[in-house]
Amino acid sequence: xxxxxxxxxxxxxxxxxxxxxxxxxxxxxxxxxxxxxxxxxxxxxxxxxxxxxxxxxxxxxxxxxxxxxxxxxxxxxxxxxxxxxxxxxxxxxxxxxxxxxxxxxxxxxxxxxxxxxxxxxxxxxxxxxxxxxxxxxxxxxxxxxxxxxxxxxxxxxxxxxxxxxxxxxxxxxxxxxxxxxxxxxxxxxxxxxxxxxxxxxxxxxxxxxxxxxxxxxxxxxxxxxxxxxxxxxxxxxxxxxxxxxxxxxxxxxxxxxxxxxxxxxxxxxxx
Amino acid sequence: xxxxxxxxxxxxxxxxxxxxxxxxxxxxxxxxxxxxxxxxxxxxxxxxxxxxxxxxxxxxxxxxxxxxxxxxxxxxxxxxxxxxxxxxxxxxxxxxxxxxxxxxxxxxxxxxxxxxxxxxxxxxxxxxxxxxxxxxxxxxxxxxxxxxxxxxxxxxxxxxxxxxxxxxxxxxxxxxxxxxxxxxxxxxxxxxxxxxxxxxxxxxxxxxxxxxxxxxxxxxxxxxxxxxxxxxxxxxxxxxxxxxxxxxxxxxxxxxxxxxxxxxxxxxxxx
DNA sequence: AATATTAAATCATTAATTTGATTTTTTCAA
DNA sequence: TTGAAAAAATCAAATTAATGATTTAATATT
Numbered sequence: 001x002x003x004x005x006x007x008x009x010x011x012x013x014x015x016x017x018x019x020x021x022x023x024x025x026x027x028x029x030x031x032x033x034x035x036x037x038x039x040x041x042x043x044x045x046x047x048x049x050x051x052x053x054x055x056x057x058x059x060x061x062x063x064x065x066x067x068x069x070x071x072x073x074x075x076x077x078x079x080x081x082x083x084x085x086x087x088x089x090x091x092x093x094x095x096x097x098x099x100x101x102x103x104x105x106x107x108x109x110x111x112x113x114x115x116x117x118x119x120x121x122x123x124x125x126x127x128x129x130x131x132x133x134x135x136x137x138x139x140x141x142x143x144x145x146x147x148x149x150x151x152x153x154x155x156x157x158x159x160x161x162x163x164x165x166x167x168x169x170x171x172x173x174x175x176x177x178x179x180x181x182x183x184x185x186x187x188x189x190x191x192x193x194x195x196x197x198x199x200x201x202x203x204x205x206x207x208x209x210x211x212x213x214x215x216x217x218x219x220x221x222x223x224x225x226x227x228x229x230x231x232x233x234x235x236x237x238x239x240x241x242x243x244x245x246x247x248x249x250x251x252x253x254x255x256x257x258x259x260x261x262x263x264x265x266x267x268x269x270x271x
Numbered sequence: 272x273x274x275x276x277x278x279x280x281x282x283x284x285x286x287x288x289x290x291x292x293x294x295x296x297x298x299x300x301x302x303x304x305x306x307x308x309x310x311x312x313x314x315x316x317x318x319x320x321x322x323x324x325x326x327x328x329x330x331x332x333x334x335x336x337x338x339x340x341x342x343x344x345x346x347x348x349x350x351x352x353x354x355x356x357x358x359x360x361x362x363x364x365x366x367x368x369x370x371x372x373x374x375x376x377x378x379x380x381x382x383x384x385x386x387x388x389x390x391x392x393x394x395x396x397x398x399x400x401x402x403x404x405x406x407x408x409x410x411x412x413x414x415x416x417x418x419x420x421x422x423x424x425x426x427x428x429x430x431x432x433x434x435x436x437x438x439x440x441x442x443x444x445x446x447x448x449x450x451x452x453x454x455x456x457x458x459x460x461x462x463x464x465x466x467x468x469x470x471x472x473x474x475x476x477x478x479x480x481x482x483x484x485x486x487x488x489x490x491x492x493x494x495x496x497x498x499x500x501x502x503x504x505x506x507x508x509x510x511x512x513x514x515x516x517x518x519x520x521x522x523x524x525x526x527x528x529x530x531x532x533x534x535x536x537x538x539x540x541x542x
Numbered sequence: 543a544a545t546a547t548t549a550a551a552t553c554a555t556t557a558a559t560t561t562g563a564t565t566t567t568t569t570c571a572a
Numbered sequence: 573t574t575g576a577a578a579a580a581a582t583c584a585a586a587t588t589a590a591t592g593a594t595t596t597a598a599t600a601t602t
Contacts, residue, residue, distance in 0.1 A: 044580085060579090
């Protein structure tokens, strides 16, 4: 059936809960169950949702109005595709490291593409990239200036490579650089599948003040065909979790930054 | 499960339709069906929804961008719709001039974008362009190597300009070049709206063995703000019709080529 | 007017979301 | 600690929304 004016059963119920809350300052779960004839589970879910929207504060057995009327929107959500979710979290983390006025470097890759998407609504930043799809993603963003390295496009991967690309990269300076990679391990360091992409990545790295490798945990202790650089070339790493004690040791010993999106494990905490 | 930051299938499809529209000014229903692998019914429903949101205007067989916001003329849309067919014809004619092994240059613009689309299934050619959307269009084409000039992207027009772009263009050679323009007349010659685009166009022209200006008849005897080059710099012109006797005279006298997509009028035949 | 094309309307099917029942884990108060 | 209450997690049923196939009406084009 068509939703009348966009008011679904659930929305009506949650609106009712808010009315109750405004009337009495707080509500209990049993109260909601009785009043709206729903299960305990839905009552909880409604309160969770309202809390996520920043309207109320959960308490034991119910909820109360948020007295601090600062409407802070906290909307971090769960999704089906775990790896996608993790990449989005990694991208968000990386994007949060970007500040006004920054010159941000992005290589090609899924995670870096998501960083670009996250940067879309930043203001007064410049993004330097060799990925055509990243440039397209940022094309309608007013606050972001996009500089694309030229070069020959690798069909299907959207990456610009070759001497022409290199000649441009040699003429620019990058502030914070985020590099998408295919493998990371202590010994060869950071690696990738494609020789051409490795070369341009290496060059961009050399032009950047600070370079961070961004990757999900499946890339850890994996070695791809072509080496980009040893770990020591990097300012730090952005990933969801890093459970390898050896790598944690290495990162700590070399005073490199580690940005994690998931709650730290015992091993990680120890460092 | 909840999807709130996650983009639903339908939303993604409609966003894709908007991107298509921004790139090409219009879309057809079959185009949507092919591109997004959906039924005719959903394609229609999507367009209806987007129209309801005020973003686009439905036309017979598809939709086009709402241009009434920028130009208040009522009949403008019909004109534009007609022009589309002519631009496609012009693009097809230009594409037919391309041969195996050619190095083809394309500036930004609607007509040149359509040339790129027409070149998609050519084999063993190289396309050099400063337009990001043209590179994207050719990204999945096996027989076409794409070389993108780097540079700063002009947001919304997808064109790469500036010194970086120029430094790359200075290092390449173009065989047949097709230039999109905003105005053409005997006296200042070929002109365009944007200074930056004029400059990069001028440079590409200087690097090309043969350069053709491509335009529809509404550009004839129009003069835009920035001059690119006098007519004599061009090997020839590709358009739908050219009814100006003075320009016909001029073209004949200078032994330049004229490629028309519409049956020649008496005036044109006389030359 | 006749034909072909496009649009609208309808309905069955599929996909997605919401919900309630159940089980497991966590938290709180003694 | 331990038991009771609350919260979270899990799963299947129910509801709702989205889609595609089909039919019917409208519209361009000749």
